[in-house]
Amino acid sequence: MSDPDLTGAVWRKSTRSDGNGGACVEVADLGNGVAVRDSKDKSGPTLAFDTQGWRTFVDSLRSN
Template identity: 60%
Template structure:
């Protein structure tokens, strides 16, 4: 799968083409296996996220630093 993504990095927006064909998707170790999961893959310094139930569907792409901040925020709530 090759996608076009709009990334807001460092204060400006760029359009990038990402090749997800060889992305190695994974779920959290905490995943219960009931299908209510997201899968993540590291791609070209970014993190791609998709619904495990809709693999050919939409993919969200985040700068790696933004993804780390998001995960840290979730962990802080636990």
């Protein structure tokens, strides 16, 4: 997914990330995919995954 429109994106982070000193990421559901950014650099770069790419990424994290 390239250069998604992030206007109006609602960013969220895991409730599990609250106690780690701010070293976390935020995600936004884009309807046809997911965007990810560093919570400390909200205007910085983002990664964007299409829906299947995101599922594959999350599944691989869960299996490790």
